[in-house]
Structure formats: C-alpha cells, structure tokens
Amino acid sequence: MFDMTDIEGRMRYVFFLVTALISFAGQALAEPVTATLAVDHASVEAGKKFSAGILFKLEPGWHIYWKDPGDSGLPTKLKFELPAGFQVSEIRWPKHEEFVMPGNIKINGYEHEVLLWSEIQVPSDASGAVNFTLKGSWLNCSASVCVPEKKTFQHSVAIGKDSGSSDMALFTTWAAKVPTE
Amino acid sequence: MRKLIASLCLVGLVAVWGAGSWADSGDPLAPGATAPAFELSDEAGTIHRLADLKGKVVVLEWTNPDCPFVRRHYKSGTMKNLAQKYQAQGVVWLAINSTRNASSQSNAEWKNAQGFIYPILDDHGGEVGKAYRAKTTPHMFIIGTDGNIAYNGAIDSDPSGEEQHPSNYVDSALSELLQKHPITTALTKSYGCSVKYAS
Numbered sequence: 282m283f284d285m286t287d288i289e290g291r292m293r294y295v296f297f298l299v300t301a302l303i304s305f306a307g308q309a310l311a312e313p314v315t316a317t318l319a320v321d322h323a324s325v326e327a328g329k330k331f332s333a334g335i336l337f338k339l340e341p342g343w344h345i346y347w348k349d350p351g352d353s354g355l356p357t358k359l360k361f362e363l364p365a366g367f368q369v370s371e372i373r374w375p376k377h378e379e380f381v382m383p384g385n386i387k388i389n390g391y392e393h394e395v396l397l398w399s400e401i402q403v404p405s406d407a408s409g410a411v412n413f414t415l416k417g418s419w420l421n422c423s424a425s426v427c428v429p430e431k432k433t434f435q436h437s438v439a440i441g442k443d444s445g446s447s448d449m450a451l452f453t454t455w456a457a458k459v460p461t462e
Numbered sequence: 463m464r465k466l467i468a469s470l471c472l473v474g475l476v477a478v479w480g481a482g483s484w485a486d487s488g489d490p491l492a493p494g495a496t497a498p499a500f501e502l503s504d505e506a507g508t509i510h511r512l513a514d515l516k517g518k519v520v521v522l523e524w525t526n527p528d529c530p531f532v533r534r535h536y537k538s539g540t541m542k543n544l545a546q547k548y549q550a551q552g553v554v555w556l557a558i559n560s561t562r563n564a565s566s567q568s569n570a571e572w573k574n575a576q577g578f579i580y581p582i583l584d585d586h587g588g589e590v591g592k593a594y595r596a597k598t599t600p601h602m603f604i605i606g607t608d609g610n611i612a613y614n615g616a617i618d619s620d621p622s623g624e625e626q627h628p629s630n631y632v633d634s635a636l637s638e639l640l641q642k643h644p645i646t647t648a649l650t651k652s653y654g655c656s657v658k659y660a661s
Contacts, residue, residue: 353656422656
C-alpha cells in the first residue's frame with residue numbers, strides 16, 4: 282500500500298516548506314543593522330591607551346554614513362561618557378565607499394561591515410577600573426528607506442596589567458583600513 | 463552599409479553629446495540662476511505651472527512622507543507653521559514629492575493626515591526634481607519675483623535634530639527677500655534622506 286519513495290518525497294517536500302518558512306521568517310525579522318560593542322583591552326595600564334567602538338554589521342542593500350555623508354544622509358556618531366581625566370580621540374574612520382544613487386545623488390558610507398572607534402587615553406594616576414558609556418547614533422538607509430537608530434553601551438575595563446581582549450584582532454584588521462593622512 | 467554605419471555613428475555622437483549637455487554636473491543651482499520651469503499636478507488633480515506664478519515668491523519643498531527627516535519636521539510643525547506665516551504675505555508654498563512610488567492618492571492621504579493646506583505636487587518620474595538637482599528630503603528652494611533662485615538648501619541648521627534653537631534658513635531668507643534686503647545665507651547644503659528617484 283505505502284510507497285516508500287512517495288513518503289520520502291512528501292517528507293522532503295514538507296521539510297522544504299518548513300525550511301523555506303523559517304528562512305523567510307528569519308529574513309523578515311533580521312535587523313538591517315546589528316551594532317555591537319568592541320573593546321580591544323580586557324585590562325589596560327594606567328597612562329596607556331585602549332580602543333572602544335561599535336562593530337556594525339549590515340544586511341545586503343543597507344548602508345550607514347561616513348563623516349562626510351555626501352549629498353544626503355547623516356554622519357555616524359559615537360559619543361563617549363568617561364570619568365574626568367580620560368581623553369577620547371576623534372573617530373577612526375576606515376576607508377569609506379562612494380555610492381551613486383538614482384538622480385546622481387553621491388553618498389559616502391559603508392556597506393556589509395565596519396568598525397568605527399576612538400582611542401581612549403587613560404590618565405597615569407587611574408586605578409581600579411574604568412566604567413564608560415558609549416552612545417552610537419547613525420542613519421541606516423537602503424535604496425528605498427532610511428531609519429535613524431541609536432544604541433547605548435556600558436562597559437568596564439580593568440586598570441592594571443595590559444591585556445588584550447578577544448576583539449584585539451578585529452581592531453588590527455580595521456586599523457589597517459584607516460587611510461593615513 | 464557604409465552609409466548606415468556612418469549614420470549610426472552620427473546618431474551615437476549626437477546621443478553622447480546630448481547626454482553630456484544634459485548631465486547633472488552635481489553642482490547645486492546657484493542663487494540667481496533661472497528657476498527651471500515645471501508643470502505638475504497636485505493631490506487633487508490641479509495643474510501648477512511655475513510660469514503662472516511669475517511675480518510671486520514661491521517656496522518649493524521637496525518631501526517624502528516616509529523619510530524620518532521629513533517626519534521630524536512635520537511632527538514639530540516646521541513646514542506648516544512657516545507656510546502659514548508667509549501665506550498672508552502672498553508667498554506660494556508648494557511641496558513636491560519626487561519619490562518613485564508616490565502618487566496623487568498617497569500624497570492626498572498624507573496631506574489629510576498632516577492637515578497642511580498647501581498643494582503637494584506629484585513628480586514621481588523625477589524630472590522636476592532632477593532639473594532642480596533636489597538631493598534630499600527635505601530640500602528647500604525659494605524663487606524670487608524675478609523667477610530666479612533666491613535660496614537653495616536646507617530648511618535649517620540642524621541635520622540631526624539636536625539643537626535647541628536651530629536657525630531656520632528659509633524663514634530668514636523669506637523675511638529678507640520680502641523686505642528687499644540681500645539674502646545673507648542664500649546657499650546651504652540640504653540634509654535628509656536621498657530623494658528616492660525612479661532612475
């Protein structure tokens with residue numbers, strides 16, 4: 282009565298449907314931009330520097346903006362809140378891309394993935410740990426829509442013996458993409 | 463055959479020359495330049511021609527209801543209040559939507575929801591937007607009584623919406639223009655979403 286190959290075929294069909302549904306739902310729910318905090322040190326020596334920033338991962342077709350956004354858009358911003366005495370550098374901007382949108386609208390930004398960060402100078406008399414807040418704000422645009430977004434991160438870095446974090450390699454990779462002036 | 467190739471080459475050359483002369487240099491229309499003519503219908507089907515408005519001060523506001531920058535200025539009443547302020551002085555305010563998927567119907571729905579009184583013109587093909595080199599929503603133009611561009615640029619000094627008291631460039635320029643004073647700031651960089659042109 283039962284045709285085994287037919288049952289297998291049906292099961293495969295159901296499996297295909299379920300997989301397709303999950304993947305469709307996944308795409309529909311996927312955030313166009315994922316922003317995560319990145320810090321290069323687990324602990325840092327007083328008087329030295331560490332780097333902290335945001336790693337942006339963008340879905341295909343979406344972009345965020347460089348410091349000079351071009352004809353439209355907004356520069357991505359990082360704002361640090363640190364205890365007195367800590368000094369924050371300008372944002373380190375890896376080489377951006379130039380896009381020409383319909384209507385000859387020229388914009389400067391990033392697709393796919395980018396790390397934007399600042400270096401933080403630790404005062405020589407600092408001790409214990411440094412707690413800081415990083416507020417990121419950016420405009421995320423596709424060819425048809427723009428979404429302003431912001432995210433706040435809080436983090437603590439121990440002050441003591443210099444020790445890299447698991448993000449160290451990420452910073453090395455992206456630092457190589459920052460143009461030297 | 464040779465003749466055919468020769469004439470095809472000629473057609474090609476003319477096409478290239480034509481494309482070159484029409485190409486957008488990317489530079490904004492400078493204050494003092496002739497405002498490009500247009501003829502567009504509004505959300506109710508009424509035709510608006512720039513030629514018919516000669517002798518009046520005209521404000522053009524590039525807009526897109528889906529753009530967060532536009533929504534911010536509509537929420538705070540920037541456009542509505544400014545249009546109202548200058549309406550009594552005979553200033554004509556026209557919103558223009560060059561978004562590729564816009565229509566008179568969607569423009570009408572948005573106008574009703576927002577409750578502003580000025581017309582919103584349908585330019586979903588983008589021809590007028592490109593003639594003015596409108597880059598963003600919002601992007602503002604003021605045309606003087608002489609039919610020339612008097613102001614081109616941003617609505618105000620606050621791209622990220624963080625300033626307590628931003629300078630409204632359009633307000634200042636209109637006020638100076640109506641008093642026949644030279645316009646202090648006649649060209650700024652507009653900010654906002656890119657105009658979502660069809661091509």
